[in-house]
Amino acid sequence: MLKGHGGNLSEMALRFNVSPCSVIDFSASVHSPLPRQRVRQWAAEAMKTVGNYPDPEYRRLSEKLAEKYKVKKTNVMPGNGSSELLYLALRAFKPKKVLIVMPSYADYADASRFAGAKVESFKLDEKDSFRLDCAKLSAKAEKFDAVILGNPNNPTGGLIKKAELLKMFSKNLSTLFILDEAFIDFLPESESVAGSLKPNLIILRSLTKFYGIPGLRFGFAVAKPSLIDKLARYREPWSVNCVAECFAIKICGDVVDEDAERAKVARDGKRFCKSLSAISSLKVFKPYANFILARIIGKKTTAPKLQTALIKKGFLIRDCSNFEGLGPAYFRMSVRRGVENAKIVKAIEELLG
């Protein structure tokens, strides 16, 4: 496991000797639409089941997921965060050569290497604002057993057009595509390819980002039944605990006005992006999810130094130095409430301006 994921508020607070409560966490890209009262109520319900093992097949949960995402229950597999399913997919399919679109979530490469694969990077170029040239990737894909990519991609925030993705999948039927849609909930469901499954496609989705429950860990895979069956053979027993299971079932009941939440994040993100772009020593990349990647222009400071300076002002950002294909000039912030976003912009201005 890589050291230095985002969202590690407790460690950072310890390192800089500040109280975690006094720090606003912009390092984890997590939205929080669930009212506290509801969370408490669901928790109480979930706790009634701690004395029993979860259903090893997660049948009710799979049915609910299928209903919500308009697929068949044989198309879904619940997991302990989408991370479990990423590692599981690589273990089950054992690709020898994996092509990974980078910069991206570091565990794509870790999971591939642990499964014995040779990893090659398909590098996104800052000159193209880290936009993916799908035709170019498609041309390279056939030489690989598997391709892993994120949409929207973390940490660059770019979005790939659905039609281009589907064309690529169809053109490379002997290559397995693992498409990480952990942040797709911040876009209309029509942007997801879950409704257009292919025999060589495994989609990873997450409920933790959009619904604000990263502590509970819950994700799921969407794929054709033959692929789901193969994952099931390699799955470890009871990996989703009863609280995550209960919350996921509840969330499938459409408890949140998703369109309104999406609109809110988009609006706040646009405003956040605009104010950040006004800082002359920052290059800001257009975000399609709930986080923004930025680069410090010039030699004045680095992302690690900015992180240290900001934590003393009560803000935690994600230093992106350890992403392959980025470097010490890059950092990522999640889109939070307007007031909080305005506060960090002011703090960054003071430090960089």
Place this chain on the structure above:
Amino acid sequence: MLKGHGGNLSEMALRFNVSPCSVIDFSASVHSPLPRQRVRQWAAEAMKTVGNYPDPEYRRLSEKLAEKYKVKKTNVMPGNGSSELLYLALRAFKPKKVLIVMPSYADYADASRFAGAKVESFKLDEKDSFRLDCAKLSAKAEKFDAVILGNPNNPTGGLIKKAELLKMFSKNLSTLFILDEAFIDFLPESESVAGSLKPNLIILRSLTKFYGIPGLRFGFAVAKPSLIDKLARYREPWSVNCVAECFAIKICGDVVDEDAERAKVARDGKRFCKSLSAISSLKVFKPYANFILARIIGKKTTAPKLQTALIKKGFLIRDCSNFEGLGPAYFRMSVRRGVENAKIVKAIEELLG
């Protein structure tokens, strides 16, 4: 993953068209000493942290475990049930040849095969009441990269003497021993080898059995730091969710009078065993944990048939036909409260007597 673990009350209820609430579950070997009020209180506390990722290093949790089990924090690694750690250990150490003491928990073999190992069984003999001849195992061990065994062993319930185990570990230093102590909490802590770590020993422990929280999933590994470090390199991120993390920390605070609970289970188990042994068509094996293995004598019925008949009377037992080394005559029951144990004895008497 094997189909047909114990503790799958919901599936069995569905299959036999009975309400899960009307069935007493003897199939999962789970004790429940935590008062409901306390569980509710902890749940409320845990829920305050769902919005943050768990600490990826689980530092506070590791410290608490180390304190409770009198080892160093570098000796422990928390996991999503001891199952996660079993699979992780085999993935990390990649033994080519694994010797497994059988009959035992089916995932020992599954986890070994998934990691690419060739599995051989070391068979326990019913003639010896399934007791392990440690000297014999020790003599065979050196030809294997790893040996997996449970103590007390599930489903036979046998206990191995600590001195014999330690002798075997010391004699076979080039063999990795994975010792599953998931049920050791039902015996005094002095029976565990956690205080006598060896460079070739990984101990798997669980909080779900003794503390009655199988739905939450929590286990931990105890080993020398070099082994723990290797496990850490292969570990998947955030596998223990915040509720399991919170409960494990609380449990480490010695919230239960463990001696009293152990004495209670031992007393109830002894009584249960005695009444079962009085049924002439049953052979009952002496239990050291909170479950009892029994064999149906003669051709009158089988464990699957007995299971079906019992579920209609409101009891779920674990049919042990699918354990390698057992067969359709064997079944397992957990030790529950005295009244419940008496009820199932009566029901079995009516069916077999």
